[in-house]
Amino acid sequence: MGSLELSPAHFRRLADRVSTLAEEWLEGLDSRPIAPSINGAASEAMFSEGLPEQGLGDAALDALRPFMEGSRAGNARFLAYVFGSGEPVGVLGDYVASVVNQNVTAWRSAPTVVSLERSVIRSLASAVGCEGFTGSFAGGGSSANLMALAMARESLAPANEDGAPSGVVYASAEVHMSIPKAVALLGLGRKNLRLIPTDAQWRMRPDALARAIAEDKAAGLRPLAVVATAGTVNTGAVDPLTAVAALAREHGLWMHVDGAYGALAAMAFPERFEGLGLADSLSMDAHKWLYQPADCGVLLFRDAKAARRAFSFTGDYARALNADPVEGFAFFDESMELSRRARALKVWLSVRFHGLAAFREAIRRDVRNAERLEALVRETAGLELRSPATLSAVCFRYTGGLPDAGLDDFNTRLLARINRRGRVYLSNATLEGRFFLRACFVNHRTTPEDVATVVHEVLAAAEELRAS
Ligand SMILES: Cc1ncc(COP(=O)(O)O)c(C=O)c1O
Structure with a gap:
């Protein structure tokens, strides 16, 4: 046994x-502060010793608790971000994925x-109404979005021989930053992203999209892809x-749907x-609204040939020698990554344990919690609703009779105080x-009482701030 190996019994003791x-x-x-107070210097100091030359043995685990x-x-009342x-x-x-440490490259490596993963992808596709789509797991929405736009480009406007790709991408003004990033990374040119105005509910306006496409065509440009968002990060607009x-x-x-935040809610709504x-492609994050631990992004697409056009660069050492559609299959021919962990395993185990119905119900509870917050904000003096619970995000502010000009500054300081x-x-x-x-409610632990706590805390923090 090499010096890095543990006996299985020793492993079990550590695992216990x-x-x-x-x-x-x-x-x-539930009882810990949600945002333990720590400053940058203190968190850096926790790890200032770096990695030891000599191992600590079992004592290495002592540092896990802090x-x-x-x-x-x-925590049930962690409602920030998605x-x-x-x-x-x-x-x-x-845990099991790491124990067995299978490399999800190709069937012949990890049958x-x-x-x-192929089965979980098919089931998730069908659960959100995209029957027949295939795809793969990815690090998250950002990499899924990047892959989708790479597929769009390689399908419709492949890089010319000088390597200069062309094409205009359209998305709403509320699009997540991962789309401008993908456009830049793909070398499409930052100026070739059109941000289409939204309506009063923060949704892309089709009339404005049609106009932008017509203008680009008239200018001799090549419209390439449109990214619709199914659940914008700010307000949950679809x-x-x-x-x-x-x-x-x-x-x-090409139509890509960025459903990183919202699309899994199609299971319930x-x-x-x-x-x-x-859609031609759809991204959705199981580490968002399927409650899974990160990282657990998903990219679905209608036509695997498009994925192969973008991602199949099989070198000799990896060429499949098997014509069987299952045994010759390689995820690296249809996605950006080569070596990666078995992200599908957690989804499979978690859904086998609870059943899809329980996830649909958890999503419905999140939406009901958001609607509850919306109602409480509407009925509470001193609070003003800005965006209702379209999905599970609610935007509002404290006004409390303060002059409009000072509200941004007051609410900025208020947020820091609420979280503190x-x-x-x-x-x-x-x-x-x-x-x-x-x-934003994407937390299976959040209860109606937690929602009431939000309003209570906003008002209490505002009172403190006004008195300070
Ligand atoms: C709409 C939307 N798209 C993409 C992303 C990026 O996803 P990830 O953080 O998994 O890269 C997010 C993250 O919040 C999002 O809300």
């Missing part, structure tokens, strides 16, 4: 210690895990998917996502240049 820590951590979720105590998400709550059976799936798909079809554009199945109090954790959104508080 980690399980005990995990149990304590989960038990304490590390875990410093964590910010998972980040799932780390469903515990999914955590165990991650069971490749078939498992772009009019059917209308966008019709324009995409009419003008020969299919009527809010009509037209999702018309440690009972709820919110984020912010800038809408039409103004600052708003934002709560």
